[in-house]
Amino acid sequence: MKLFGERISFNDSKEKFTVVIEPEKNGLVNSLMGAWLSMWLTIGVIVIWSLSELKLKEQEQIILYVFLVFWFYYAFRVSRSFLWLLYGKELVKIDEVSLTIKKSIKNYGQSVPYYFENIRDLKFEIPESNSLQSLWESSPWINGGERLYFDYFDKVVRFGRKLNEKESQLLFNLIAKQIKERSKK
Numbered sequence: 001m002k003l004f005g006e007r008i009s010f011n012d013s014k015e016k017f018t019v020v021i022e023p024e025k026n027g028l029v030n031s032l033m034g035a036w037l038s039m040w041l042t043i044g045v046i047v048i049w050s051l052s053e054l055k056l057k058e059q060e061q062i063i064l065y066v067f068l069v070f071w072f073y074y075a076f077r078v079s080r081s082f083l084w085l086l087y088g089k090e091l092v093k094i095d096e097v098s099l100t101i102k103k104s105i106k107n108y109g110q111s112v113p114y115y116f117e118n119i120r121d122l123k124f125e126i127p128e129s130n131s132l133q134s135l136w137e138s139s140p141w142i143n144g145g146e147r148l149y150f151d152y153f154d155k156v157v158r159f160g161r162k163l164n165e166k167e168s169q170l171l172f173n174l175i176a177k178q179i180k181e182r183s184k185k
Contacts (some may be wrong), residue, residue: 001020001032003168004067004167005164005166005167006025006172007021007023007024007163007167008020008021008022008163008167008171009013010174012178014096016093016094016095016179017093017094017095017168017174017182018046018078018087018091018092018094019090019091019092019093019171019174019175020090020091020092021089021091021092021159021160021161021163021171022088022089023084023085023089023161023162024085024162025026026140029085029140030085030086030140032084033078033081033082033085033140033141034082036078037075037078037079037082040071040074040075040078041075043071044071044072044075046069047061047064047067047068047071048068050064051064051065051068052083054071055162075088076152077141080139080142080143081141081142081143083105084105084143085140087105088103088105088158089104089105089170090102090103090104090159090161091103091104091111092159092175093111094175094178094179094182095182096182097115098113098114098115098116099113099114099119099175099179100112100113100114100117101114101157101159104181112139114150114152114157115184116179116183117183118152119150119151119152120150120151120152121151121170122148122149122150122175122176122179123148123149123150123173124147124148124149124160124167124168124169124171124172125146125147125149126164126165127155135162138162138164143161144161145161146158146160146161147160147161147162147163147168147171148171148172148175166167
């Protein structure tokens with residue numbers, strides 16, 4: 001495996017070209033997000049306990065049920081982001097016929113092949129540093145921020161979460177070169 005940058009490693013062999021992109025490792029951010037998630041889960045447990053154990057009026061129950069809907073949504077989203085920061089990685093494999101992308105937490109995730117003849121316009125895009133999009137994507141609870149993308153039939157396929165401009169350019173060049181070389185074989 002060869003490294004470029006702190007987060008990206010790749011391996012080039014005759015059969016396939018593989019890239020592994022890991023999330024940024026920041027102990028302070030992970031600790032704070034873990035603490036927030038723990039507090040959020042504790043709040044949910046207390047609200048569920050209150051619904052089952054306390055004698056509440058109908059209006060109070062309705063308010064708590066509405067709160068639980070929002071609570072569950074954020075518990076799910078932040079848990080997923082937290083697990084991504086701890087155990088996530090993006091795997092990109094290029095073989096003789098396809099580019100395969102797998103976004104996984106530990107080893108759980110689905111590999112999706114994209115065949116060369118249907119891939120159009122491989123590009124990368126970095127938001128301006130002072131833009132709202134850049135600020136939004138830099139927050140740790142946001143899983144988005146994919147920098148590389150291509151058209152595949154009628155949809156846009158994105159990958160390369162939260163890469164900086166240098167990493168995006170290098171990865172773009174590597175993948176474009178590999179697709180060009182391997183699709184000719």
